[in-house]
Amino acid sequence: MPIAADGARLADKDFQTQARQALANLEAALAAANSAADRLIHVRVYVTDIDDWPAFDKLYSEWIAGPRGRSGSCAALRLSYRDRSSGGHDLTA
Numbered sequence: 001m002p003i004a005a006d007g008a009r010l011a012d013k014d015f016q017t018q019a020r021q022a023l024a025n026l027e028a029a030l031a032a033a034n035s036a037a038d039r040l041i042h043v044r045v046y047v048t049d050i051d052d053w054p055a056f057d058k059l060y061s062e063w064i065a066g067p068r069g070r071s072g073s074c075a076a077l078r079l080s081y082r083d084r085s086s087g088g089h090d091l092t093a
Helices: 015-032 050-064
Strands: 042-047 070-075 087-092
Touching (some): 042 050
Parallel strands (some): 042 070
Antiparallel strands (some): 042 087
């Protein structure tokens, strides 16, 4: 979710800002579980506009920085985030 550590919702920000925050949140969650991105087995990403996929793929490639586990993507018209959000994800570590 594009929610900053201070609780600020970033739904009104551009896609790349939201995606960077979502990846930072994933990294924090993994670290809290004594894990890391390089231990991910499967990642599924949802974007509300498939035209944003190339930008996300670039950000994700920089974030993961190594061999990728299995991944999948799909466009989703709406997600469960209360404010309008550009994407979502689930992962298996």
